Amino acid sequence: MRRNGARRDAILAALAAGETDVDGLAARFGVSPSTIRRDLQHLSARRAIARTYGGAILAPAAEEQSLLAREGIQRTAKAAIAAAALALVEEGETLILDGGSTVEAFGRLLRGRRHRVITNNLALIPVLADAPGIELVVLGGAVRPISMSTAGPLAEAALRCLTADRLLTSADGLAPGLGLCEATLEQVSLKSLMMQRAASVTVLADASKLGRASQPCWAPLPARWTLVTEAPEAAAAAFVAEGAALVAARPSPAM
Amino acid sequence: MRRNGARRDAILAALAAGETDVDGLAARFGVSPSTIRRDLQHLSARRAIARTYGGAILAPAAEEQSLLAREGIQRTAKAAIAAAALALVEEGETLILDGGSTVEAFGRLLRGRRHRVITNNLALIPVLADAPGIELVVLGGAVRPISMSTAGPLAEAALRCLTADRLLTSADGLAPGLGLCEATLEQVSLKSLMMQRAASVTVLADASKLGRASQPCWAPLPARWTLVTEAPEAAAAAFVAEGAALVAARPSPAM
DNA sequence: CCGGATTTGCGCAAATTGCGCAATAATGGA
DNA sequence: TCCATTATTGCGCAATTTGCGCAAATCCGG
Numbered sequence: 001m002r003r004n005g006a007r008r009d010a011i012l013a014a015l016a017a018g019e020t021d022v023d024g025l026a027a028r029f030g031v032s033p034s035t036i037r038r039d040l041q042h043l044s045a046r047r048a049i050a051r052t053y054g055g056a057i058l059a060p061a062a063e064e065q066s067l068l069a070r071e072g073i074q075r076t077a078k079a080a081i082a083a084a085a086l087a088l089v090e091e092g093e094t095l096i097l098d099g100g101s102t103v104e105a106f107g108r109l110l111r112g113r114r115h116r117v118i119t120n121n122l123a124l125i126p127v128l129a130d131a132p133g134i135e136l137v138v139l140g141g142a143v144r145p146i147s148m149s150t151a152g153p154l155a156e157a158a159l160r161c162l163t164a165d166r167l168l169t170s171a172d173g174l175a176p177g178l179g180l181c182e183a184t185l186e187q188v189s190l191k192s193l194m195m196q197r198a199a200s201v202t203v204l205a206d207a208s209k210l211g212r213a214s215q216p217c218w219a220p221l222p223a224r225w226t227l228v229t230e231a232p233e234a235a236a237a238a239f240v241a242e243g244a245a246l247v248a249a250r251p252s253p254a255m
Numbered sequence: 256m257r258r259n260g261a262r263r264d265a266i267l268a269a270l271a272a273g274e275t276d277v278d279g280l281a282a283r284f285g286v287s288p289s290t291i292r293r294d295l296q297h298l299s300a301r302r303a304i305a306r307t308y309g310g311a312i313l314a315p316a317a318e319e320q321s322l323l324a325r326e327g328i329q330r331t332a333k334a335a336i337a338a339a340a341l342a343l344v345e346e347g348e349t350l351i352l353d354g355g356s357t358v359e360a361f362g363r364l365l366r367g368r369r370h371r372v373i374t375n376n377l378a379l380i381p382v383l384a385d386a387p388g389i390e391l392v393v394l395g396g397a398v399r400p401i402s403m404s405t406a407g408p409l410a411e412a413a414l415r416c417l418t419a420d421r422l423l424t425s426a427d428g429l430a431p432g433l434g435l436c437e438a439t440l441e442q443v444s445l446k447s448l449m450m451q452r453a454a455s456v457t458v459l460a461d462a463s464k465l466g467r468a469s470q471p472c473w474a475p476l477p478a479r480w481t482l483v484t485e486a487p488e489a490a491a492a493a494f495v496a497e498g499a500a501l502v503a504a505r506p507s508p509a510m
Numbered sequence: 511c512c513g514g515a516t517t518t519g520c521g522c523a524a525a526t527t528g529c530g531c532a533a534t535a536a537t538g539g540a
Numbered sequence: 541t542c543c544a545t546t547a548t549t550g551c552g553c554a555a556t557t558t559g560c561g562c563a564a565a566t567c568c569g570g
Contacts, residue, residue: 130400140395140413145385158395158409
């Protein structure tokens with residue numbers, strides 16, 4: 001019984017190298033497109049790859065969908081907020097990036113820039129790990145699957161060895177006089193520590209978060225902080241009154 | 256000028272929810288397949304998704320390919336080793352999973368089982384974070400992009416707060432009398448600490464690693480340890496002579 | 511040396527995609 | 541309020557790709 005796992009392994013390597021079309025693979029291995037198609041069918045059945053029109057790509061991790069499902073919500077608003085926040089940070093700054101999909105959207109924009117990044121946002125790891133100008137430090141600790149971030153004593157212990165120029169964070173809700181709310185004490189405890197260890201605090205929040213007291217645990221905000229939101233100025237007035245600098249994000253029509 | 260980001264956001268959410276074919280999406284949104292196709296084309300141009308034959312999937316992170324390129328090398332051997340190692344660990348054990356693609360292959364098999372997992376292997380995070388029976392703890396620290404793992408003082412500090420039943424590790428090379436070799440002192444320092452904090456040590460190594468002194472930094476092995484390899488018994492004899500228990504992995508023809 | 515099984519290449523029907531075109535719907539300005 | 545402009549939508553057709561059956565080639569074990 002002869003099995004040809006060799007060419008299939010080579011196909012996986014070729015796919016990783018960027019060769020994605022059937023004809024190219026057929027030429028590379030000196031076999032007919034039919035044979036390549038059969039190989040791709042085989043690999044596809046094993047969930048190692050996904051077929052495309054005219055080729056294939058490496059299988060997307062089928063597991064990381066729990067957060068991506070929420071990623072779509074308010075996607076354009078989050079993209080606009082992230083873009084506006086990017087204008088606030090200067091090249092070379094050390095940044096703390098908190099968990100949450102809005103901060104994640106911001107982090108994705110950092111590729112190509114030069115920063116030291118400290119984060120507990122696990123979704124950003126594959127994005128920033130191999131970015132040329134980025135030096136990435138991960139805060140360890142217990143993983144919260146629903147938010148794809150870490151928290152707890154280990155994360156705080158690591159953070160106590162570090163300081164940063166700026167914290168970029170978000171929250172389940174913001175309320176004037178109360179601060180940021182989250183579901184667990186672990187999260188707000190870490191958030192408070194992050195605020196202490198950063199020289200300035202920037203909060204990214206879409207309109208749905210403003211004034212929302214959706215969770216029982218609160219992290220108070222420092223005397224001066226920056227709020228980046230796409231909400232109209234009136235909705236953010238209460239925060240400006242108590243020390244927030246307001247940065248307006250305009251959803252670009254091209255999003 | 257009217258832009259329809261709304262349906263596109265919804266499409267992303269639907270893709271995350273598992274709806275992947277054009278006709279299904281067309282039915283779900285009450286529009287024609289042509290419209291869905293145009294939406295997918297748009298999202299594909301923005302690299303948010305990848306087109307497949309008859310549908311689309313969420314974009315595979317284009318960044319995490321540096322490691323996947325190596326993933327293909329010795330893929331069948333690694334899969335066999337991972338499967339053999341799985342038989343050694345008992346349900347409920349606390350495991351330390353080190354970096355490296357062989358250990359990663361092992362970690363992927365843990366979904367569906369019940370374990371506490373402590374790891375610096377960043378590639379395993381999306382795999383194990385939302386697995387039902389898995390409690391995941393990440394060791395923080397500086398990220399090594401080439402190996403997609405963390406190391407350094409922060410990782411070691413976190414590990415000093417933890418112990419485990421078993422360590423699963425690998426290396427760039429293994430040599431009798433020397434132990435495991437890696438490229439940097441940071442890595443071997445962490446490896447040594449991992450061995451201290453685990454009650455038993457299991458090394459996963461394909462045949463190409465045995466006897467290879469490819470790197471200058473060495474982590475000595477404990478008096479008793481387990482070697483899982485697909486290499487013939489003769490190649491591993493020198494390790495057995497100095498305290499290793501040998502577990503043979505048989506590459507299944509179906510791989 | 512030979513039988514059996516696997517793999518390979520090719521042709522054809524079916525499905526999918528891409529593109530042009532006309533109709534519809536919404537937006538901004540007069 | 542009305543109109544012109546522009547984006548969006550649905551449909552049909554040509555081009556490409558896929559899936560499948562079948563025959564030839566290849567390889568392995570006895």
